[in-house]
Amino acid sequence: MTTIHPVILCGGSGTRLWPRSRVAKPKPFLPLVGSRTLFEATLDRCADQARFAAPVVVTGAKHLDHVEAQGCAGMQVIVEPQGKNTAPAIALAAHRLPADAIMLVCPSDHHIADVTAFVAAAEAAAALAADDWMVSFGIEPKSPETGFGYIKRGDAIPGGFRIARFVEKPDLARAKGFLAEGGYFWNGGIFAFRAGAFLAELARHRPAMAQATERAVAGGSEDATRFHPAAEAFGALEGDSVDYAVMENTSRAAVVPVDMGWSDIGNWEALRDARPCDDAGNCVSGPAELVDCRKVMVDSDGPHVSVIGLEDVVVVVDGDNILVTTAAGAQKVGKLHGAANQ
Amino acid sequence: MTTIHPVILCGGSGTRLWPRSRVAKPKPFLPLVGSRTLFEATLDRCADQARFAAPVVVTGAKHLDHVEAQGCAGMQVIVEPQGKNTAPAIALAAHRLPADAIMLVCPSDHHIADVTAFVAAAEAAAALAADDWMVSFGIEPKSPETGFGYIKRGDAIPGGFRIARFVEKPDLARAKGFLAEGGYFWNGGIFAFRAGAFLAELARHRPAMAQATERAVAGGSEDATRFHPAAEAFGALEGDSVDYAVMENTSRAAVVPVDMGWSDIGNWEALRDARPCDDAGNCVSGPAELVDCRKVMVDSDGPHVSVIGLEDVVVVVDGDNILVTTAAGAQKVGKLHGAANQ
Numbered sequence: 001m002t003t004i005h006p007v008i009l010c011g012g013s014g015t016r017l018w019p020r021s022r023v024a025k026p027k028p029f030l031p032l033v034g035s036r037t038l039f040e041a042t043l044d045r046c047a048d049q050a051r052f053a054a055p056v057v058v059t060g061a062k063h064l065d066h067v068e069a070q071g072c073a074g075m076q077v078i079v080e081p082q083g084k085n086t087a088p089a090i091a092l093a094a095h096r097l098p099a100d101a102i103m104l105v106c107p108s109d110h111h112i113a114d115v116t117a118f119v120a121a122a123e124a125a126a127a128l129a130a131d132d133w134m135v136s137f138g139i140e141p142k143s144p145e146t147g148f149g150y151i152k153r154g155d156a157i158p159g160g161f162r163i164a165r166f167v168e169k170p171d172l173a174r175a176k177g178f179l180a181e182g183g184y185f186w187n188g189g190i191f192a193f194r195a196g197a198f199l200a201e202l203a204r205h206r207p208a209m210a211q212a213t214e215r216a217v218a219g220g221s222e223d224a225t226r227f228h229p230a231a232e233a234f235g236a237l238e239g240d241s242v243d244y245a246v247m248e249n250t251s252r253a254a255v256v257p258v259d260m261g262w263s264d265i266g267n268w269e270a271l272r273d274a275r276p277c278d279d280a281g282n283c284v285s286g287p288a289e290l291v292d293c294r295k296v297m298v299d300s301d302g303p304h305v306s307v308i309g310l311e312d313v314v315v316v317v318d319g320d321n322i323l324v325t326t327a328a329g330a331q332k333v334g335k336l337h338g339a340a341n342q
Numbered sequence: 343m344t345t346i347h348p349v350i351l352c353g354g355s356g357t358r359l360w361p362r363s364r365v366a367k368p369k370p371f372l373p374l375v376g377s378r379t380l381f382e383a384t385l386d387r388c389a390d391q392a393r394f395a396a397p398v399v400v401t402g403a404k405h406l407d408h409v410e411a412q413g414c415a416g417m418q419v420i421v422e423p424q425g426k427n428t429a430p431a432i433a434l435a436a437h438r439l440p441a442d443a444i445m446l447v448c449p450s451d452h453h454i455a456d457v458t459a460f461v462a463a464a465e466a467a468a469a470l471a472a473d474d475w476m477v478s479f480g481i482e483p484k485s486p487e488t489g490f491g492y493i494k495r496g497d498a499i500p501g502g503f504r505i506a507r508f509v510e511k512p513d514l515a516r517a518k519g520f521l522a523e524g525g526y527f528w529n530g531g532i533f534a535f536r537a538g539a540f541l542a543e544l545a546r547h548r549p550a551m552a553q554a555t556e557r558a559v560a561g562g563s564e565d566a567t568r569f570h571p572a573a574e575a576f577g578a579l580e581g582d583s584v585d586y587a588v589m590e591n592t593s594r595a596a597v598v599p600v601d602m603g604w605s606d607i608g609n610w611e612a613l614r615d616a617r618p619c620d621d622a623g624n625c626v627s628g629p630a631e632l633v634d635c636r637k638v639m640v641d642s643d644g645p646h647v648s649v650i651g652l653e654d655v656v657v658v659v660d661g662d663n664i665l666v667t668t669a670a671g672a673q674k675v676g677k678l679h680g681a682a683n684q
Contacts, residue, residue: 019648289679292671305664306361306678309671313652315664322647322659324666329634329651336648337631 004192005101006046006055006127007093010039010067010108011083016267016331018339019321020299028108029066032265033274042108043072045115046192051123056096064226081216081231084239086189087246091202092229102126105242111274113261121258122333124159125192128254133246134201135192135222136163138185138255139262144175147266147331149187149243151255152178163253166243168176185255188262198246206247212237220264268314269327272297286317295327298334346468346534347443348397352381352409352450353425358609358673360681361643361663365425367520370450371408372608384450385414387457393465394446398438400431406568423558424575428531429588433555434571441538444468447584449531452614455603463600466501467534470596476543476589477534478505480527480597481604486517489608489673490541491529491585493597495522505595508585530604531544533584540588547591554579572666610656610677611669614639628659637669 008030012020021027025229028039036044054074057068061079068077078092090105097103104122111119116305125135137163138151147167154164166187171180180182203210212233219230248254263274275297277283282290286300291308300317307315314330316323321338333339352370356363362611370381373645377388386396396416401409403421410419420434432447439445445463454460467477477492480493480503488511496506508529512520520526544550552577561572589595605616617639619625624632628642633650642659649657656672663680675681 025668044649121677291674291678300664303659303664304680305666306675306680307666308678310655310666313666315666317645317664318643322642322645322657322664324647324649324652324655324657326651332633332650333648336633336650338648339645 001103002126002130003053004046004051004104004122005053005097005195006043007090007103007105008039008042008046008055008057008108009089009105010057010059010063011080011085011089012109014109014183015334015339017271018333018336019200019318019323020301020316025066026063026109027265029063029070032113032271037070038111039067039108039264040070041111042106043070043075045118045141046104046106046114046122047072049117051119053101056093057108058093070316075225077226079226079228081229081234084234084237086242087202087206087240088209088213088234088237090191090193090198090242091210092217092234094195094198094202095214095217097195099194099199101195102129102203103191103193103195103198104187105191105193107264109265110188111261111263111265112161113263113274114259116274117258117260121256121260125256128157128256129192129197130196132194132197133157133160133252133254134198134250135160135254135256136247137188137190138257139188140257140259141179141184141186144172144179145186146170146172146175148160148264150178151185151187153185153255154185157254160254160256163247163255175255185257186262188264191247192256201246201250201252206240206245207241209237216329267333268297268316268323268325268330270330272314272327274317344444344468346388346393346422346446346464346473347395347439347537348385348641349432349445349447350384350388350397350450350542351431351447352399352401352405353422353431354451356451357676357681359607359613360678361660361665362643363492365596367408367636368405368451369607371405371412374613379412380453380607381409381450382412383453384448385412385417387454387460388446388448388464389414389539390461393461395443399450400435400436407587409564417567419568421568421570423511423571423574423576426576426579428584429544429548429582429586430551430555430576432533432535432540432584433552434559434576435537436537436540436544437556437559438569439537441536441541443535443537444471445535445537445540447531447533447535449606451607453603453605453607454517455605455616456475456601459600462599463602464534467598470499470501470598471536471539474536475502475594475596476540476541476592477502477596477598478589479530479532480599482528482599482601483521483526483528484655486513486514486521487528488514488517492520493527494530495525495527495577495599499596502596502598505589505597508590521545527599528604529585530606533599534588543592545595548587550551551579551582551587602614609672609675610639610665610667611672614656618652 154162216229281295496504558571623637
């Protein structure tokens with residue numbers, strides 16, 4: 001069995017879970033589902049030393065305290081001088097690993113309910129990556145989401161499929177068509193690569209990025225378990241996503257289908273859906289009393305919340321901020337003044 | 343013009359506006375509509391010295407501090423040894439006034455938008471009371487409320503109508519029938535009596551109560567502007583409402599119709615409806631941001647409240663308690679554990 005090197009991407013500063021998620025303490029570092037934070041749970045999923053090497057975490061200076069407080073033994077941290085999207089972040093990790101290391105790139109702000117399914121998919125993806133496929137996890141779509149990119153599978157290969165094409169976020173009619181047609185998956189941002197193969201593909205399709213990240217690593221410095229890429233070289237490169245930079249260009253894109261109770265917890269509605277609920281569909285965190293409610297989530301950090309007669313509503317209390325939104329309205333949270341002006 | 347003696351009844355400890363209204367600071371003493379408390383507004387309505395004498399306030403010891411803090415110059419306070427419902431409270435005031443004084447009995451926890459209409463009705467009621475009618479204000483009903491008693495008017499008399507009958511809180515079908523039929527009014531608990539006439543009717547229909555209240559006043563004591571009825575005599579009597587004790591028994595019950603923007607503010611929905619709102623029907627007190635909301639009331643004593651996508655919902659923040667309820671659910675507030683276990 002190939003040892004898998006987890007590469008945990010830990011950046012971003014979303015406003016969509018405001019007021020609980022803040023610039024100073026973003027989503028990965030909050031215990032949103034259960035008692036472990038999303039970052040801790042991401043490490044937990046790759047904790048089996050029979051399968052996984054110690055993780056490499058790529059993050060920014062502003063999140064370093066959280067990463068080190070919540071991190072695990074043996075973890076190496078790459079401190080990005082600035083955020084440049086996912087392709088340069090993965091390239092930094094690839095340059096720091098042996099060329100034959102199998103990387104499993106994982107966002108740290110998603111929830112995965114079925115860890116067994118995750119590990120099985122990781123092994124299937126690792127096997128394909130060892131054969132120099134650029135492998136994406138293909139999340140079985142549960143609904144016609146318009147907020148995700150989709151992956152259309154092509155011909156079967158051992159352990160997965162070629163990728164026929166990537167589809168940008170579709171409109172609702174198109175998304176419904178994908179589900180009806182079948183063979184489409186959500187792009188969950190989880191990838192497996194052989195480090196050397198990834199860098200070779202990057203050099204082919206984004207040569208400047210490949211060179212800049214190589215220089216940044218060559219000129220970087222170590223500081224205990226932290227690695228600091230050279231700021232000048234890294235700062236000069238043009239950022240891009242791994243999807244655009246590599247996956248949509250390579251001729252060896254593959255997808256491993258997986259059904260693992262995945263959620264990007266992209267807003268409060270998604271978080272409500274990811275949490276365990278009672279028979280009425282309600283879920284409560286903190287002191288609360290619900291009367292005649294269905295599918296109501298209450299999340300309070302202190303004050304007692306009483307809710308009467310509501311359906312499909314989320315109530316969040318965080319310090320001096322209270323949010324009350326319909327589930328459907330949750331996607332507008334990031335546009336609230338309070339969220340925008342933190 | 344007859345001078346009218348306002349008799350302000352100031353008791354009760356409702357839970358229906360929890361968490362804003364509490365046992366320690368009940369509804370009359372809160373600025374629920376505008377900047378004046380309901381009690382202050384009740385005094386304000388009777389402040390015109392050309393028409394009104396200084397008020398007599400009947401209250402309990404536990405509310406005395408609030409009454410005196412919010413009261414007006416010249417006010418006399420009768421401190422009930424215990425609550426015995428409205429008939430004994432009114433009898434105490436009647437015993438303390440000259441027999442020919444015209445009393446205008448007013449609850450102190452209602453809102454009246456149109457003070458001019460109130461004063462006009464008070465004068466019409468006073469004129470009837472001077473002729474020894476037992477006069478009730480008949481509030482023009484705006485909807486088939488099932489939470490109020492109704493008054494059916496009978497024959498016209500100068501300035502009003504005889505009362506044909508009183509109707510207990512009806513069910514919805516019956517209430518709708520009343521509105522369709524016409525000639526029915528809400529019983530708002532506002533009355534006018536000549537003091538001596540009231541006591542004579544009370545002696546006729548509740549002789550024990552009349553005697554006990556007379557003894558309580560005869561044996562009472564004064565303390566600056568406060569009058570303390572004798573606790574033993576008052577404590578021994580059997581309490582009752584003025585409706586049961588006098589109005590439903592007297593042969594001289596009259597009603598003066600009035601349309602004055604009245605609300606008993608019996609729950610949060612009623613309070614929302616009494617407050618000025620914007621074009622979307624929203625009303626906000628405290629820091630808040632509303633997005634895609636209609637007929638939403640936010641009332642916060644500090645924390646910032648963001649609401650997205652809701653209609654016909656009330657959000658109240660009071661210290662460590664937050665209430666979120668549909669307007670229709672507001673009637674269940676008193677049954678919440680938080681409200682019941684203050």
